[in-house]
Structure formats: structure tokens, C-alpha cells
Amino acid sequence: MAAIEASGLCLDFPFYHLGARSLKKRLLGGARLHTDPSNRVVVTALRNLDFRIVTGERVALVGPNGAGKTTLLRTLAGVYEPVVGRLLVEGQIGALIDVAAGMDPESTGRENVTLRGLYRGLPDAQCAELVEEVAAFAGLGDFFDVPIRTYSAGMGVRLAFALATAMQPQVLLMDEWFLAGDAAFMAKAEERLARLVGGADILVIATHDFSVVRRWCTRAIRMEGGVIIADGPAEEILAGMGV
Template identity: 40%
Template sequence: MSEMSAVTVQDLGVKFHLSEQKVDNLKEYVIRILKHQMRYKEFWALREVSFDIKKGERVAILGLNGAGKSTLLKVIAGVLKATEGKVTRSGVLVPLLELGAGFDQQYTGAENIYLYGAMLGYPKAFLREKFDEIVAFSELGEFIDVPVKNYSSGMRARLGFSIATLVEPEILILDEVLSVGDVKFRKKSENRIKEMFRQETTVLFVSHNLAQVRSLCTRALWLEKGRLVEDGPVEVVTEHFEKATTK
């Protein structure tokens, strides 16, 4: 990995065991072992994927459903472990995967700011200092003291977005999150992300909206059935991708 790289992926492979019938209790497991019926189907969600992303590059990941986009992001985010190959990254990483997934439903919005913030690794003093800013950006107003279970999905996403984008990350992972909230909030969140772009943040971006991809990214990776099909400038790859998928 060179000095200038933000993310390096080498021969990455991720294998899942799909057991033909899901065995999730000890009783079944013992019976199957005794009857020699433990069979697994192997499934490679990603295979032989290699690329290197320089600092400040904005990379789109294209592919149809099930191509391995989310798996790739999860491996880079450190949630999922690679079966083979190596992933190295340098710098503070903020994953915006499904906003608000770490919220506790019983907790109020305010309490969730501290909980979710802690989950992203922020110290308490920092969260206390930024508290008002988060509440203001999320536009939740007095709803901040209401349990999150009573929030609409838009409100939840707004709060999640406001907490996650609190720091200027060096690597930002965006998985279909630019479509949160209403028109007004979408505009606002897009602006916030564009601000980050100016500060030489490395971005990994998954979206099915090719126009958005072209306007935000400089480079694109095209995945198909877990393999890297093409890697190049965004205009070229999106054009090939569009041709291949619309015919």
C-alpha cells in the first residue's frame, strides 16, 4: 500500500455458507451430524477483487442487485471479515450504511445521539459539545425528546445523518443514503456531502442513480456476480454499464 492510498483491496474474496436448511439450534445440529446430513452450499459473494483507491478519489460502485456492492462496503467498513485476500485502509472512516441502524427504539432522540455517537467512536465531551448542532441540523425540534420508536423513517434517517456526518471523515462510505428525508432535507444533506468532497475526502458511493453518480464521482467500479468487470473513469464505465443493463 502506497502513501497515497486510502483503500487498497487485494484479491478479495468473501465466501458465505448457505446451509441448505438453516440449522440454528443444537438439537437439529446434533441430529444432522449423527445422520451425516450437514451439507453446505458455498457461495462467493466476492471473488478476486483488487483495486486501489487514492486519497481524495471519489469512487462509485455500480452493479445490479446481488452483485456484491454492499458486501464490498461492509468489508471495507470492517463489519465483515474477508475470507481471502487483504483490505487495508488509512484514515478515519465513516460508514453511512442504513442510517439509524444503531438506534435503540426505546431511547429518545437525545439519548440516541450519545449512544450512536459512542458507537461511532466519538468521546462523550465531543458529543456534548456538538449536541445542539446535531439537533439543529436534524430539524427534529421538540421531537428530540420523544422515543425513536415513534419517529417516521425520514426523521430517523435525518437524525442518523446528522450524527454520522459530525466529523470530517477521511473515508466516507455512502450506501444509497442520498435519498433520505424530504426534498428540503435531501438538498441539505447533498450540500453537506459536497462540502466534504471539497475537503479531499475519499468517497465510496453506491447508487442506482447514474446521473447522481456522474455528477459526484470521478471513477467507477463495475461489479457483476462478485467479480470486478470494469474499473475506470466514471463516464466510460457508466456508459458501458448502462448499455449492458438496458439491452
């Protein structure tokens, strides 16, 4: 069974090359800024998070820009490592967070898809099937065989979406920007995305779109300043936000 559990979870980001004392003094006036044991100025991105998510839950991370929603998603995905606390994620993870994550810009679309399949432990035959499925859905034509550093932003989203949704995860982590592709592509992608969401044991999505929360989520975690200020049924949390 899939599960996510965090206890006392904290994440700091250091500022480097802040040699001027006056600058340090000004920065340290903020509530989320402090010095670590190495005397570096650090910003606390996540502070003392405690929550448990179990199979069957559909959880929205809501709150203003800078609240820590995407940072928490990336921490759950293993991109960032907590400095304090405990984090346990059980189940195969699928992350629709960063279009460039895990992609080699010097490799072609085809090569990137093949590498992802091999990384996931797929045998050669299944890798070949994955490549053909992603190529067909992304609709990149000849660009599928050129380095992805030449792609436009929209082409990068198409490739990332097609690849990320080609393999069903147990734990689906999603940032809302994956819902913001061009209209023609997203109309094509809607059924595929709904199938991916429905097939996941756990969904965690960071979003400002309350219609998405109401359509997909049973629970919401409200964040501000890197802390959780409310956690409960989605409709109750949205009502508390006045929406």
C-alpha cells in the first residue's frame, strides 16, 4: 500500500557569498532567515511539517505564492532532502513537477525516453513500446529525434507530459503548471490525465485553481510561510479561505 508520512519535517536553503555584515543583518530581520552551525545565512523553506497521507486520498496543497507548496512536492519526490525530521514515502512515485527534471538537454527526445525506461527497470521490448507511445502522444514529429535543448517551452511540456503520464505511479505528485499547456494539447491530454489521477493510490497536487481542488481532491493542506496552518476535508479548508 502507498503512504506518505512526515514528522517534524524541516528544509533550509543556504545563501552563499553573503560576506557583508550589513547585508546579513538586514536579511536576518526576516522570520524565516537565520544562521546555521556553519554561520551561513539560511532561509527556512519548510518548518515542522507533520502529516500522513494514505491510499485513496486525493490531497491539494493550497496557499499563496511562496507558501512552500512546490517545495514540499519536490521534497516528497526526493529532489530536496530534509535537514531535520522524518519523511517516509512508500510506493512508486510519478512526479509532474518540473519539465526539465531527469532530462538531458543534449540528448534527443527519443534518447531521453529510452533512458527513463531503462532507469525504471523496463526490459528492452517495453522500453521500445514506451518510446513509440510517447512519440505518438507528444506529436513532436521530427523534433523527437533532435536534442531537447532546441525545443520550445511548449514542446518541452508535451514531451514531459507524454513521458510522465505513460507509466502509472502509485503516488502521483503534480504541480498545477502541468495543467497549463496549449489548449489543443490539453484537450487531447485531459482523458489521459484523468486516467492517471484515477489510477494512482495517492494524489498530491499543488494548485491555486479551486475548481481543480473541488473536482479531484478530498482533502486540502493549507500552507503559508513554509508551515501548515490547516489540514482537513477540502471543502472545509476552502470555506475557511472564503472561496
